[in-house]
Amino acid sequence: MSSIISRKFLHILIIVAFLWLVGCQTAPSTFAPKGTAAAQIGRLWWILFGLGTAVYLVVMGLMLLGLFRPGTRLPFALNGRRLIIVGGLIIPLIILIVIYGFTLTTLNALAPEKNQGLLTVEVIGHQWWWEVRYPDQQVTTANEIHIPVGQPVTLKLASDDVIHSFWVPELHGKRDLIPGRVNDFWLQADEPGEYWGLCAEFCGTQHAKMLFVVVAEPQAQFDHWLSQQQQPAAAPASELTQQGLDVFIDADCDSCHTISGIDATGDFGPDLTHFASRLTLGAGAVRNTKGALAGWVVDPHGIKPGNLMPSSDVSGPELQALLAYLESLE
Numbered sequence: 001m002s003s004i005i006s007r008k009f010l011h012i013l014i015i016v017a018f019l020w021l022v023g024c025q026t027a028p029s030t031f032a033p034k035g036t037a038a039a040q041i042g043r044l045w046w047i048l049f050g051l052g053t054a055v056y057l058v059v060m061g062l063m064l065l066g067l068f069r070p071g072t073r074l075p076f077a078l079n080g081r082r083l084i085i086v087g088g089l090i091i092p093l094i095i096l097i098v099i100y101g102f103t104l105t106t107l108n109a110l111a112p113e114k115n116q117g118l119l120t121v122e123v124i125g126h127q128w129w130w131e132v133r134y135p136d137q138q139v140t141t142a143n144e145i146h147i148p149v150g151q152p153v154t155l156k157l158a159s160d161d162v163i164h165s166f167w168v169p170e171l172h173g174k175r176d177l178i179p180g181r182v183n184d185f186w187l188q189a190d191e192p193g194e195y196w197g198l199c200a201e202f203c204g205t206q207h208a209k210m211l212f213v214v215v216a217e218p219q220a221q222f223d224h225w226l227s228q229q230q231q232p233a234a235a236p237a238s239e240l241t242q243q244g245l246d247v248f249i250d251a252d253c254d255s256c257h258t259i260s261g262i263d264a265t266g267d268f269g270p271d272l273t274h275f276a277s278r279l280t281l282g283a284g285a286v287r288n289t290k291g292a293l294a295g296w297v298v299d300p301h302g303i304k305p306g307n308l309m310p311s312s313d314v315s316g317p318e319l320q321a322l323l324a325y326l327e328s329l330e
């Protein structure tokens with residue numbers, strides 16, 4: 001008896017958890033597609049869910065009938081051998097063929113070759129951040145992909161270390177980033193907005209904090225962003241920011257980070273040329289604010305344990321100067 005109750009309780013718990021997840025407003029949801037690819041994947045999901053539910057209800061109904069009304073005659077003389085042939089062979093075959101058809105059609109419609117964009121973006125996975133390059137425009141950024149709204153954008157996915165997986169739930173399905181090869185992919189957002197993406201393949205300690213943002217904006221706004229990103233880094237405009245640049249060099253930040261326009265060409269960590277224009281810090285670990293940046297520089301492992309950036313042993317005034325400089329890199 002107690003096991004029946006606990007099983008019933010478990011079922012209720014699963015249903016509540018399901019409804020709660022479906023209704024979740026803050027996390028990016030595949031149930032709220034904002035792009036053509038996600039919409040088609042969503043449609044396929046609902047077809048599978050609908051067919052699965054129908055089969056479940058019919059089978060459960062037959063089972064209950066067998067339990068409580070044994071000997072009931074089914075319509076169309078579906079009894080004995082006939083039930084096995086129709087219900088166990090013909091109907092499942094039809095359902096599987098329908099699913100196969102819908103799946104092939106969806107896969108075909110989502111093929112990268114059929115959705116070539118005018119713009120190409122290279123995304124390279126690192127433990128635990130995303131390098132983002134616009135090769136034709138010679139722009140490099142990190143953890144943030146700006147795209148023009150309403151058109152497909154071609155993506156080239158690669159990895160610098162282990163297997164990662166690129167996923168923007170509201171825009172498309174998942175695609176792996178595999179060391180030693182380039183995977184074709186594409187994204188399209190139908191409405192302007194910020195869409196959260198994440199790494200969907202366990203890739204080490206900070207897999208959970210390997211996030212990124214897709215910023216979809218109208219063409220003119222996107223062009224403006226791109227031309228701004230093409231500029232070299234802003235030169236220090238005050239004594240404080242000049243001191244900050246000196247601290248950046250003295251503390252060896254340049255051995256891992258590139259800032260174009262000054263002699264900093266490290267490529268182990270994210271390019272910081274337009275760091276201040278980005279929304280997040282540490283691949284989506286925190287919002288890019290001055291306070292968070294101070295915490296990040298002094299103790300990056302407090303925010304993201306295990307990440308590969310060493311803490312910096314800078315004095316208070318040095319830190320203030322460094323923050324002022326980094327915040328000036330619009």
Ligand code: CUA
Pocket residue numbers: 125126128163164165199200201202203204206207208210
């Ligand atoms: Cu990268 Cu998980």
